[in-house]
Amino acid sequence: MSTTTVAPSTGVKSAGVQSPGIRFSGVLRSEWTKLRSVRSTIWSLGVAVFFLIGLGIVGCLVVESRYPNVRHDFHPLSQSLAGVNLAQFAVGVLGVLTITAEYSTGMIRSSMCAVPKRLPVLWAKALVFGAVTFAITLPAIVIVFLIGQSILSGHDLQVSLSTPGVVRSLFGAALFLTVMGLFGLGLGTIIRTTAGGISALVAIVFVIPPILQAILTTSLSNDINPYLPLSAGGSIWTINPDSNTLSPWAGFAVFCGYAAVSLAIGAVVLRKRDV
Amino acid sequence: MIEVNNVTKHYGPTVAVRELSFKIKPGIVTGFLGPNGAGKSTTMRLILGLDAPDSGTTLVNGKPYVEHSAPLCEVGALLEARSVHTGRSARNHLLALAQTHGVGRARVDEMIDLVGLHDVASGRVGGFSLGMGQRLGIAQALLCDPNTVMLDEPVNGLDPEGIQWVRNLLKGLAAEGRTVFVSSHLMSEMALTAEHLVVIGKGELIADMSVADFVASASSNVVRVRSPRLPELIDALKAPTVTVKSIEPSLAEIGGLTAEQIGDAAAAHSIAVHELTPVQASLEEAFMELTQGAVQFHASTTQETEVTPA
Numbered sequence: 225m226s227t228t229t230v231a232p233s234t235g236v237k238s239a240g241v242q243s244p245g246i247r248f249s250g251v252l253r254s255e256w257t258k259l260r261s262v263r264s265t266i267w268s269l270g271v272a273v274f275f276l277i278g279l280g281i282v283g284c285l286v287v288e289s290r291y292p293n294v295r296h297d298f299h300p301l302s303q304s305l306a307g308v309n310l311a312q313f314a315v316g317v318l319g320v321l322t323i324t325a326e327y328s329t330g331m332i333r334s335s336m337c338a339v340p341k342r343l344p345v346l347w348a349k350a351l352v353f354g355a356v357t358f359a360i361t362l363p364a365i366v367i368v369f370l371i372g373q374s375i376l377s378g379h380d381l382q383v384s385l386s387t388p389g390v391v392r393s394l395f396g397a398a399l400f401l402t403v404m405g406l407f408g409l410g411l412g413t414i415i416r417t418t419a420g421g422i423s424a425l426v427a428i429v430f431v432i433p434p435i436l437q438a439i440l441t442t443s444l445s446n447d448i449n450p451y452l453p454l455s456a457g458g459s460i461w462t463i464n465p466d467s468n469t470l471s472p473w474a475g476f477a478v479f480c481g482y483a484a485v486s487l488a489i490g491a492v493v494l495r496k497r498d499v
Numbered sequence: 500m501i502e503v504n505n506v507t508k509h510y511g512p513t514v515a516v517r518e519l520s521f522k523i524k525p526g527i528v529t530g531f532l533g534p535n536g537a538g539k540s541t542t543m544r545l546i547l548g549l550d551a552p553d554s555g556t557t558l559v560n561g562k563p564y565v566e567h568s569a570p571l572c573e574v575g576a577l578l579e580a581r582s583v584h585t586g587r588s589a590r591n592h593l594l595a596l597a598q599t600h601g602v603g604r605a606r607v608d609e610m611i612d613l614v615g616l617h618d619v620a621s622g623r624v625g626g627f628s629l630g631m632g633q634r635l636g637i638a639q640a641l642l643c644d645p646n647t648v649m650l651d652e653p654v655n656g657l658d659p660e661g662i663q664w665v666r667n668l669l670k671g672l673a674a675e676g677r678t679v680f681v682s683s684h685l686m687s688e689m690a691l692t693a694e695h696l697v698v699i700g701k702g703e704l705i706a707d708m709s710v711a712d713f714v715a716s717a718s719s720n721v722v723r724v725r726s727p728r729l730p731e732l733i734d735a736l737k738a739p740t741v742t743v744k745s746i747e748p749s750l751a752e753i754g755g756l757t758a759e760q761i762g763d764a765a766a767a768h769s770i771a772v773h774e775l776t777p778v779q780a781s782l783e784e785a786f787m788e789l790t791q792g793a794v795q796f797h798a799s800t801t802q803e804t805e806v807t808p809a
Contacts, residue, residue, distance in 0.1 A: 234671035235613050236641045243600040243643055245568035254598040261591035262584060325584060333549055333582040334592075334639065338599040340548045340565040498550040 248344055255348040259356060264325065268318035269357070272311040272401070273364045279307035280368035284375040291379045300383045301393055301463045304372025305365065308397050308461065312404045315357055316429070319408025320421035322353050323490075327416045336499045343491055346413060350406055350487060357405045362398035369394055389463040392472060396460030399476065403457065403483045404429075410486025413494055428482075429453045450475065453482050500525055500678055501574075501647060506545055506555030508538075508702075515541040516702040518555070523680045523697070525646070528673045530693030530710070531682040534790055538702040539682040540579040543651055547576055559647060571600050575640035577650040581632055585625030589616055589635050592624060593642060600643055610638040615664075629656030637665070647678040654688055666692050686783040700790045714785050721752040722761055725774035732770045736761065752778065 259265050283306035287294055323346075326332040339345050369390075373382035383390055411428075412421035433452045437445045449455055450470045459475030469475060501523040508516045516538040523529045533539050544550045546557045548565040557563065559574050567573045583592050593607045611620045614634040619627070624635065633656055640648055653669075654662045669692050673679045683689050689696065689710070696713050698706040706713060721744070726732050729749050736743075742754040753761060758777045765772045 234668055234675060235609075236644060236672065237675060238606060238609060238644055243569040243572050243602050245601070246570075246599055247601060250599050250601045254595045257591055257595040257598060258584070258587070261588065261595070262586040264586065325586075329584045329586075330578075330582040331584040331587075331592075333578050334596060336549055337547050337576055337578070338571055338596045340567075340570050498544075 246339055246341075246344070248348065251339055251344045251348040252352060254338070255345070255352040259322065259352055262325070264321050265318065265356075268314045268321070269360050272314040272318075272361060275310040275314065276305075276307035276361065276364045277368045277371075279310060280304045280372050281375070282306075284372040287381070288375050288378055291381070297464075299462075299464055300373060300376050300381050301369070301387075301390060303376070304369045305393070305397055305461060307368065308365075308401065311361065311401055312429075315361070315401045315405040316408040316425045317422055318357075319353060319405035319410075320412035320425060321418060322349055322409055323412040324416060324418040324421050328418060332499055342494050346487070346491055346494055350409055353409060354402050354406055358398050358402045361401045362395070365394050365397045383463075387463075389472075393461045393463050396472060396476065400457045400461050400479065403476075403480055407453070407483040407486055410483055410488075410490045413490030414486065451478055453479060456482075500558075500560050501546060501649070501680055502556075502558040503542065503546065504556045504558070506542070506552045506557060508541055508545060508550060508552050514702055516545065516552075516699075519699065519702065519704055520555075521697050521704060521707050523647075523678055524695070525678040526673055526676050527694040528669050528679045528681060528692050529695040529697060530689035531680060531697050531699075532684070532686065532689060532786060533682075533699040533705075535684065536701075537699045539699065540651055541702075542699070543576065543578070543649055543682065546649065547574065547578075569600050569643065571596070571643035572645055574647045574649055575642065575645035576648075577633070577636040577640045577653055579651040581624075583624045583632070583635065586623055588621050589624055589627075589638075590620040592635070593638060596639060597642055602643055606642065610642055613641070614638040630658060630661055633657055634661070637668070645677070647680070648672055649680045651682045652684070653681060654683070654685070662688075686786045690783075698786065698789060705789055714779065721754040721778050722756065722758045723750065723774060723776040723778055724753050724761060724772065725750045726765065726770055726772045728770045731768065732761075732765055732772075735764050735768045735770070750774070 280303075283303045284300075287298065287303055326335060335345055336342055373384065376382040385391055407429075408421065408425050411424045412418070415421045415424055433449075433454065436448060436452070440448065446468055449468060450459075455469055456475040457479035459469045460472045460479070470478060503519055503521050506516055506519045507514070519538070519542065531539055531542070541550065545552050546559060546564060548563065559567070564570055564574060587595075590607060590611060593610065594604060597603065597607050611617055614637050616631065616634050616638065619631065624632070627635065633653060637650070637653060640650060648669075650669075653665050657665060669679050669681060673694075681689075681693065693710055695709050696706060697704070698713075721742075724732065727749055729745075729751060733743055733751065733753075736753065736756060738755070740755040743751050744754075745751045758775050762772065762775055
C-alpha cells in the first residue's frame with residue numbers, strides 16, 4: 225500500500241493527463257471497454273451463438289432423418305435458421321442488461337458523472353452493442369446455413385447462397401437480432417430495472433400479440449398482425465413469408481420503428497430523470 | 500471552487516435540501532458535516548448534475564458541471580455507496596471512465612498504484628472489501644487530475660493506515676491548490692483534516708465557518724475543578740452566568756468562568772484545589788450542540804446540577 229507522508233507530494237498531478245475533453249469517439253471506446261469486460265456479454269452472446277448453430281443443425285438433421293415426412297411449410301432456409309427464434313431472447317436480454325446492470329450496480333452514476341450530457345452514453349451503447357451483436361451473429365448465421373444446407377443436400381432439399389432472397393435473409397436474420405437487442409436496450413433505458421426491462425420486452429414481443437389475436441375480430445387482427453414486432457421483423461429473414469406480411473424491408477423498417485421509439489423515449493427520460 | 504446558490508430539492512413530499520447556499524474555496528480542506536439524512540449526499544449529487552434542483556443553481560469553477568467540456572478534469576468525485584459495476588475489474592472500470600475523456604491506460608495504472616490496488620486491479624470489483632472499494636473510488640476521483648475533489652465519506656471502511664493515508668492525501672491535494680470538499684459524520688476526523696466547515700441539518704445550512712471559529716462558537720468551554728471542599732468553592736463562585744455540572748462529589752465542570760478566576764476565588768477562600776483544567780469543547784461536542792439545538796449538556800451518565808443565582 226502506498227503511503228503519502230509529506231503533504232505536498234500527492235502524486236496525483238501528472239504531466240500525462242491532458243484530456244482533450246469528451247469526444248464521442250472516446251465514449252464509444254468507453255462503451256466497448258464496458259461491454260467486453262463483463263461476463264454477461266460473453267454469456268448472452270455465447271448462448272445466442274449456441275442456439276443459432278445448435279438448433280439450426282438439429283432442425284436440419286430432423287428433416288433429413290424424417291424425409292419425406294416434412295411439414296407443408298418447410299423451407300430449407302428457415303429450417304437452418306430455427307435458432308433465431310431462441311437467440312432473439314438472449315440478444316434481447318443482453319440489450320436490456322447493457323443499461324439496467326448500470327442502474328442495479330450504481331455504475332450509472334459514474335457513467336453520468338463522466339458524461340454529464342448523458343445522451344452520448346446511450347448512443348454509444350446502441351452503436352457498440354449493435355455492431356458487436358451484428359458482427360457475432362452474422363458469421364454464426366452463415367455458418368449454420370452452410371452446415372444446414374449440406375445436411376439437407378442428402379435429399380437434395382438444399383438452397384444455395386445464389387438462390388434469390390437467401391443472402392438477404394441471412395443478413396436480415398443478423399439485422400433482426402441486432403435490432404431486437406436495441407429494442408431491449410431502449411426498454412431497459414426507460415424502465416431501468418433488469419426484471420422490468422426483460423418483462424416488458426417479453427410482453428411486447430411474445431405475450432401481447434397472441435392476446436390481441438384472441439380478443440380482436442379476425443379482420444382487425446389480420447390488419448394489425450403484419451405490424452406486430454415478430455411478424456414485421458420476421459419478414460426480413462424469411463424467404464417465403466405467408467401472404468399476410470409486409471415486404472422484407474418494409475417489415476424490417478416497422479421493426480426498427482419499435483426499437484427507435486423505445487430508444488427515443490429512453491433518451492428523453494434519461495435526460496430528464498435524476499440518476 | 501464550488502458554489503451552491505439557494506438550492507432547493509424535494510424528493511416527493513420530502514425536502515432534502517432547502518434554500519442552501521455556500522461556497523467552497525480552493526487551497527484548503529472543507530469539511531461537510533451533518534447528521535445522517537441531513538442532505539450531504541443530495542447536495543453532492545446536485546453539484547454533479549446527477550439530480551436536478553427544483554430551484555437554485557450549482558456551479559463548479561464558474562460553470563454548471565454539465566457544461567464543462569472535460570468535467571472529470573474539473574471535479575473528481577467519490578460518490579456515496581458503490582458506483583461501480585461489480586462484475587468488472589478495477590482496471591477496466593477506471594479505463595472505461597478515462598476513455599470518455601481521451602485519457603489512457605498509463606494514467607489508470609498510475610492511479611491504481613497511487614491508491615495501492617495494484618495487486619487486485621485485475622480482479623472483479625465484486626470481491627472487494629469496503630476499504631478497497633473506497634480506494635477505487637478515490638482513484639476514480641483523481642483519475643483526470645481534477646482541480647476540485649469532492650469525496651463523500653472517504654474514510655468509511657478504511658483501516659487506520661488507510662485513514663492516515665486519506666488524511667495526508669486530502670491535505671496534500673489542498674496544498675497543491677485544489678478545492679477539497681469532504682463529507683463526514685466523524686467530527687473528530689474533520690478536526691484533523693479540515694480547516695473550514697460547512698454544517699447542514701435537515702437540508703438547511705447551520706454553519707459555514709472555520710474549524711477554529713466553530714469550536715470557539717460552542718459555548719460549552721468549561722473548567723474541570725477537583726477540590727475536597729467543592730461545595731464551599733461552588734458557593735463562593737455563585738453568579739448568574741456560572742453553570743456547574745457535578746461529576747463526582749469532589750469533581751465538577753464549571754462553565755462561565757476562566758481557570759484563573761476560579762483559582763483566585765479558591766485562594767481568596769483558602770480552599771485547596773487538586774485539579775483545575777480548562778476543557779475545550781471537542782469538535783464532536785460543538786457539532787452535537789449545534790445540531791441538537793438548545794441542549795447545553797448532553798452527557799447522560801453524569802448528574803446535572805444547575806446553580807441558581809443566589
